[in-house]
Amino acid sequence: MPEGDDPTGWQAFASEYIRFVDDGAPSRTMLLDDVMLDECGDVCGKLVLDVGAGEGRFSRMLAQRGARTIALDLFWPMVQVARHRSSGRDAVVRSPATALPIASSTVDTVVSYVVWVDVPDFRTAIAEAARVLKPGGQLVAANLGFITASPGWKRAPDGRRLYKPIDQYVDERPITLNWRGHNVVNWHRPLSAYMQAYLSANLILRRFFEPVPPDDTLRNNPRFEDWYRIPEFTVMRWQKPQRDAAASRGLG
Template sequence: MTGGDDDGWRASADAWVREQGEHGDYGRAHVLDPVMIPRLRGRGFQTALDVGCGEGRFCRIMAAEGIRATGIDPTPELLAVARDRDPAGDYRAGRAEALDFPDASFDLVVSYLTLIDIPDIAAAIPEMARVLKPGGSLLIANLTSFTSASADRGWQYDAEGRPDHFALDRYLETRPMRVGWRGIEIANWHRPLSAYMRLFLKAGLRLAWFDEPAPTGGPADQAARYARVPYFVAMEWHHTGITDADDGGTAR
């Protein structure tokens, strides 16, 4: 979450907290957590930054894995919930585009479904790389770009009301969009996958893991729908300390 006065997050905070509960919505609990949480274990991570921590759910997960996590978010209503649920946690107001931390501060930086909320990823992604220690990891979960390209159309139904296909349009066009469900009305950004990949590479990051995770349990109807259209992509990037400017323009 990246909250602000005009992106809908402050007005949607209560509905968001109800939707997520303690364990997250279907996509988090049954699709992303099963691949994201194992990336935390046995890796020696001691410090982590959760960029767009919202109500603090993934910070609490990292703390349970023995990682000292700091969460940032610009939505005060969500930070208040995070602090209430985790009084010992470290939750601060902040934005991804200008991280208020020294260089090389964290072993791990996490962006869990927040890249789509950030207007200026050309500033945010280098900032995430900057605060990583050399050899550190940037762990990403995001909507697949063909899902975000379809957000204003989504599932198309047949004459019997059954989901027939998932519409996709204007894939290569970066654009903001308004999305709404169950009392939540927020601004998201669609970008092609290449826009993200170029920025990760330019920031001196090396791709170490990539997945389009399948659903793992939960209500059968939701699992079937998520199995037909992979909504999410998950990635881990490692900090190499070499940017495209350092090696003559060829990112590594």
């Protein structure tokens, strides 16, 4: 992407996103972190690439668990803050997810923590993640679920949430959201588009979640009840085969 070109809105939104993270980011801390950490497993001594790392929060959590991390993001404000917050032992790189500056088959784990929904050419990004993984390596990906196609809750006259209308589910398209006063583009895609992209990259699905918070006491809290009613996120763990397909057919 040329400098200054910001079709997704992330360049302008970065500072506000960092404030969202610093304010506690409940979707991360109360819903996704435990699942993501579990799926990453024991990362001690492993090389982990965090694609679309933002200001590097999850990379730092993995570094604290002994991983060597590369936090990668396309947007300078994210990269600068990630560098500032990093311990210095870990790498922070500016690059698009679609052209990783990393040699093939060198990374133990790739993390994509709610990123594909922001990347126009997500198919190339997934293929790139698969390329850099070592045979047997894992891609752990959280992403927005199918509700990106929903404009919001249909409500009763008294304000109660009734249901979320979904339409044009099958059509891949950008949706401009207003998030904390900024326009940001999220791509709506049907689940099958993502599954096909992983399968085309020759990855094997190991785990698949539509997470709900571990803390069940939040169920009756109007602020969090959405998470128990319609899954806002998916979490998947994919594995690169130990031997690539060409090699196993005797061609490699």
